[in-house]
Amino acid sequence: MTEHQRLLPRDRPRSRARTPKQRYAAFISYAHEDEACAAWLHEALECFRVPPQLVGRLTKMGAIPQRLTPVFRDRHELAASDDLGEEIEDAIAGSRFLIVLCSPAAAASVWTNKEIDSFKRRHGEERVLALINDGEPGASAMHGREGEECFPPALRVRYDKRGRPTTQPAEPIAADLRAQGDGRRLALLKIIAGMLGVGLDDLAQRDAHRRHRRMFALTAASLAGMLVTSGLAVTAIRARDAAREERRQAEGLVGFMLGDLRRKLEPLGRLDVLDSVGTRALAFYARQDKRSLSDDSLAQRSRALTLLGELAQTRGDMAGALTRYAEAKATTAELLRRRPDDPQRLFDHAQNVYWTGYLDEQRGDLDQAIAAMRDYRRLAAQMVQRAPGKPEYQLEVVYADTNLGTMLMRGRHYREAADTYQNALNQSEQLAAAQPGSQDAQEQVSGALGWLAEAREFGGEFDEARLLRERETRLAQQLWARSKGDMSFRRDELAARAAHARILAALGDSPAALKEYETVNQLGAQLLKTDPSNSEWQQAIVTAATGEGTAALVAGDLARAADATRRACSGTDGLVARDRSVAAWRTTFRAECLRLRGALAERKGDHAAAADSARAAILAWRSASSGAPRAMGIAQAEARLGQALTGQGRLAEAGSALARAMASWPRGVEERPDELATKALLLRASGQEPAARQLAARLAAMGYRRADFLARWQQGSRQ
Structure with a gap:
């Protein structure tokens, strides 16, 4: 469990650049003089079946798909304008790839050149493939043969990493x-090999084998009547072998998905590929009698089900995740019951116990979640x-301790949680010292x-909290630098x-807090650009915007407070x-x-709007499960309502709201x-000055x- 423990404590349940969804395997760029060739290429690509042995393999171009579809080919002349449309x-x-059909007509085409330029600016050069139909590469540099050049200008120029x-x-x-040259078949295989990220020899050999099998099938068909009995026997043997091969492939896919594929795709945010591979593998298991499957x-x-549950949870599909985890x-x-002393069985079961407990917490059942985390720790x-x-x-064990500590935090047992976390930190540091190259150990620290x-x-x-946050920030930056692009470390930072900014504001240093939030916003923009659909990252961004809004209000920067409030509220709407x-x-x-909206309205003198926001917050908290967090939320919202009503001069109603706040305040937590600050003000407003001064x-x-x-x-002291 390399990420489970990272989800709960800071409400940042987790992964691709903000580019339009890649709907096409390739875009064919060509001059309309080459339309017949482009039509052949289009059909050849979409009809090509990737050899089954290659499907799912991870290459530098990503996971190999079954088919190279769909392919985009514009069939219309472009209008006489400066834009592509x-x-x-x-x-x-x-489009994942650009295939340029090269010829003198293409080299002279303004539109083909614009298409190449547009693709390179967006996707870089690595995914541009050239296919010569006519003309001579490099002829533009040959005196007297310039008209034979087949490469368009944008194809002949290198673009930098920023697409310029x-x-x-x-x-x-x-x-x-x-x-x-290569001839049509070999040239086609070269293009396909480039798209798949495999060697030409590998693809060409498999293509030849497939052709040979087709020829054998045609020849064998003429003998079918003579070999019915033998053929049935061979078919049965082949069916048996095919079933065995299907199981081997399914198990291989799951192993690949859980191992190399996950490690390479997850940091890039390509969870869709993991989901696709896992669904394909589980389709095999769904057709099997479970009793026939080995341990x-x-x-x-x-x-595999556990991983698919994680992916569903990352997409915000809690119902789908719960079904997979259950x-x-x-x-x-059942597997643990059969072999209770097998540590791997214990490990596998613990992952699912964790995730069901996590979803219990997400759904508001804290007691059940704490019980699950204790079981996980056991x-x-x-x-x-x-x-x-x-x-x-x-x-x-460290993961289990930290998750149990998190549930204790949710139950407002801060001192016990701190002791649990201190033990976890001590153990993590010991593991990291013993395994200096372990990424898991460093992440756990x-x-x-x-x-x-x-x-x-x-x-x-x-003071101790501030030092710990500064150390955490430095470590997150170090892990990011080593990871070569794992955005989860940006989320951690x-x-x-x-x-850290929240602590600075509590210590009275609002300018430093707001400066820290500027860096926070830059990190949030990077996360959204990488994967705008990641609900875990959205949670972290919304939480940060809430803190920034509070700090801006404290500093008196109402414009910045309003902007942060808008971001916090719109982000919340999206999550809900x-x-x-x-x-x-x-x-x-x-x-x-609602608290931010009310506080902003109060600062602007709109006490009626502040009162409305407080009432709405009370309703929101009342919809929560019973417990200390709900009671505390209601009490603080009643206190804000009392303050807003006082501003309106409705003193009797304000007194009632303040009394309800005191009555709702949870005891024994x-x-x-x-919260102590709010309580101190409440006690003073209720005439309990000695108790208020004690809290102050x-x-x-x-x-x-x-x-x-x-x-x-x-x-209040002056009144």
Whole structure:
């Protein structure tokens, strides 16, 4: 479980550049004098069947598909204008490859050149393939033969990594359709090999084998009447062998999906490929009698279901995720019953216990989630007992500790959570020291730093929390630099910096907090550009926008507060629209949006709008599951309602709201510093000055100096 422990503590449940969806396998760019050849190429590409042995293999061009479809070929002359037109631009943006059909006509075509330029600017040079139909490459540099040039100008120029043409010449490698060149069949295979990212020899040999099989099938058909009996026997043997081969391929696909394919595609945000491969493999298992599957096959199937559950959860499909996890959990429970001392069985079952507990928490059932995390911790401890020398099982114990700590945080047991996180950090640092090259160990140290920092902050230990966040930020930057593009570390840095900014604001340094949020926003923009559909990243961005809005209000920057409020609220709307089953999106995130709107209205003197926002927040919290977070949310919203009604001069109603706030305030739970600040003001407004001063003294001892609290406290002292 390399990412499970990273999801809960900072509400950043996780992955591609913001480019239009790639709808086409290729875009054929050609001059209309070459239309007959373009039509042949179009049909040849779309009819080509990729050899089954290559399907699913990961190459530098991505996972190899079954078919190279669809292919875009414009069948219309372009209008006499300077632009390619929206349809062509969209098709270029949505194509994985550009195939340039080269000829003197193409070299002279303004539109072919514009298409090449547009593609290179968007996608770079690596995916541009040249196919010679007529003319001479490089003839433009030959005196007297310039008219024979077949490469368009944009094809002959190198573009830099930012998609800009340079002064350096390009040297395109082209397949040659002509008889004196490669010939049509070999040239076609060269283009296809380039699209698949495989060697020409490999593809050509498999293509030859397929042709030979076709010839054998034609020859054998003439003997069918003479060989009926023998043929039936051979068919039965082949069917048996085919079934065995299908199972071997399915199990191989699952193994590939869980191993190399996941490691290479997940950092790039290509979860769609993982989902496609997994669905294909599980289609085989769905046709099988489960009783006929071996233990190993069942375990493989369960791991695939778990991964598909993760992918569904990442897309925000909680119902689909729960279905996958439940099926996987039932399978691993049975496998564990058969072999209770097998640490791998314990590991597999623990993953599904974790994920069902995670979804329990997401759906608002904290007690059930805590029980699941305790069970997960028990399974992890058993793994270490069965195989004490395996670092990955020791790391699993750390994961379990941190997730249990997270649930304790949700239950507002901050001191107990801090102790749990401190143990996790200590263990993580020991593992990292013993395995200096272990990415998992380094990531776990980063996560443990963040979780411990949050527990310390909520417990009022601001200075230690600030140092922990600064250390976490540095480590996230180091991991990003080593990862060569894994955006999850950018997400980690965003979360660390946003929390650091929140601490700075609590310590009274609003300018430093707002400066930190500028970096946070830059990181958020990178994440959205990479994968705008990732709900985990969206959560982190919304949380950061909420913090920025609060800090801007404290600093008196109402314009910036309004912008941050808009981003926080629109992001919340998007998350809720995606999946209403996630309790935190419907309640906590919605209520925080309403709090910001109300506070902004209050600062502008619109007390009626502030009161409306407070009432709406109360309703949002009432829709949450019962417990301390719900009670605290209602109490604070009632306190804001009382403040807004006081501003309207409706003092009797304000007094009732403040009384409800005190009555709703949860008893016997730990309170965060910002909540203690609200309570101190409430107590003073209720005439309980000694108790209010006692809380204010506690806050001062913590170093809590948030400007808005100090202003209201001093104002009350003067009255």
